[in-house]
Amino acid sequence: MTIVQSDARLIGRGVGFPPRIDADGRFAWSEGAGNVRESIRVILSTERKERLRLDAFGSALKSYLFEPNTPATHRLIQETITRAVGRWEPRVRVMSVRVARDADDPHGVIASINYRLVATQVVDRIDLTLRLPE
Numbered sequence: 001m002t003i004v005q006s007d008a009r010l011i012g013r014g015v016g017f018p019p020r021i022d023a024d025g026r027f028a029w030s031e032g033a034g035n036v037r038e039s040i041r042v043i044l045s046t047e048r049k050e051r052l053r054l055d056a057f058g059s060a061l062k063s064y065l066f067e068p069n070t071p072a073t074h075r076l077i078q079e080t081i082t083r084a085v086g087r088w089e090p091r092v093r094v095m096s097v098r099v100a101r102d103a104d105d106p107h108g109v110i111a112s113i114n115y116r117l118v119a120t121q122v123v124d125r126i127d128l129t130l131r132l133p134e
Contacts, residue, residue, distance in 0.1 A: 011035065011091055011119050017042055033117060033124060036091050040113065040126055043088045044081060059084035061130065069132040074099040074109060077130065081111055091118055107131045 016028040017038040030038050046058030059080055067073040078097045085094050092115040102108030111128045 011117060014039070033120075033122065036089065036117060037124070037126055039089055040085055040092070040115075041128075043084050044128060057088060064130065064132060067132060069101055069107065069109060073132065074101075077109065077111060081113060081128075085113065085115070092116065093118060095123070102129065105131070107133060 011032045014030060014035050016030040020028045022028045043057075044059050044061055047062050048058050048060060049055045051057045061077065061080060064073055064077055064080075067076070078099045081097045081099075082094050085092065095114040095116055096112075097114070098112045099109055102110050109130050109132055111130065113126045113128065114123065115125070116123050
């Protein structure tokens with residue numbers, strides 16, 4: 001058994017995100033650590049009340065789109081990400097979230113989310129870019 005199969009068994013699998021069709025004409029699946037990364041992106045890109053039967057699911061990141069690009073807003077984004085991932089993705093433990101102004105874009109912020117996979121103790125990171133007013 002390969003490590004990838006072991007990770008898939010330990011961590012899980014699901015329909016890939018964004019949904020896509022494989023070469024065999026079926027929905028593509030994601031497994032293991034890749035599935036966790038996709039899940040975190042789904043959580044952070046979903047606004048609350050977008051899911052019909054699970055209206056608390058997601059985060060409130062879009063509520064910051066009209067907030068100033070300041071350290072205070074960065075702190076609020078950091079807390080929102082930590083809370084949302086902690087609540088909706090039980091396969092990880094958030095180690096840190098760092099939010100900072102994007103050096104290449106005055107309207108951008110980059111959120112770096114460091115987490116540990118519970119099943120394997122592997123540490124991983126996702127970077128997410130958001131756009132805010134200057």
